[in-house]
Amino acid sequence: MTGAAALVIPALCSFGVSVVVVIASLAYARRRGLLDQPGQRRSHTRPTARGGGIGIVVAVLLCAMPALALLPDAWSPAVVIVLALALLAVA
Numbered sequence: 340m341t342g343a344a345a346l347v348i349p350a351l352c353s354f355g356v357s358v359v360v361v362i363a364s365l366a367y368a369r370r371r372g373l374l375d376q377p378g379q380r381r382s383h384t385r386p387t388a389r390g391g392g393i394g395i396v397v398a399v400l401l402c403a404m405p406a407l408a409l410l411p412d413a414w415s416p417a418v419v420i421v422l423a424l425a426l427l428a429v430a
Contacts, residue, residue, distance in 0.1 A: 345406075345410050345411065348406075349402050349403060349405075349406035349410075352398075352401070352402040353398040353399065353401075353402040353403060354398075356394070356397060356398040356401050356402055357394040357395055357397070357398035358394070359394075360393060360394035360397045360398065361391045361393075361394030361395075362394075364390045364391055364393050364394060365388045365390070365391050367390070368388035368389050368390045368391075369388050373388060373389045373390060374386040374387060374388055374389065375387045375388075375389055392430075393430075396426065396427075396430040399426060400423060400426065400427075404419055404422070404423050407419050407422070
């Protein structure tokens with residue numbers, strides 16, 4: 340894989356996965372009433388669905404982690420696994 344393609348393909352994969360998961364998670368949050376209400380310490384002015392950040396976590400796990408392990412000059416599998424576990428712990 341050429342240098343540009345090695346970066347563009349995982350980036351497009353991550354974008355697509357994150358869009359799909361964010362849309363699905365926000366629809367689920369709205370259906371279930373998982374909304375942050377506006378208030379004095381909030382920056383939004385209308386009820387806002389929670390949980391859209393899960394799309395970023397899923398995209399990184401499904402697209403970025405394999406890319407880190409498979410690209411030229413790849414990281415060792417142990418480092419990629421530890422990074423993925425750290426991401427899950429923070430998320």
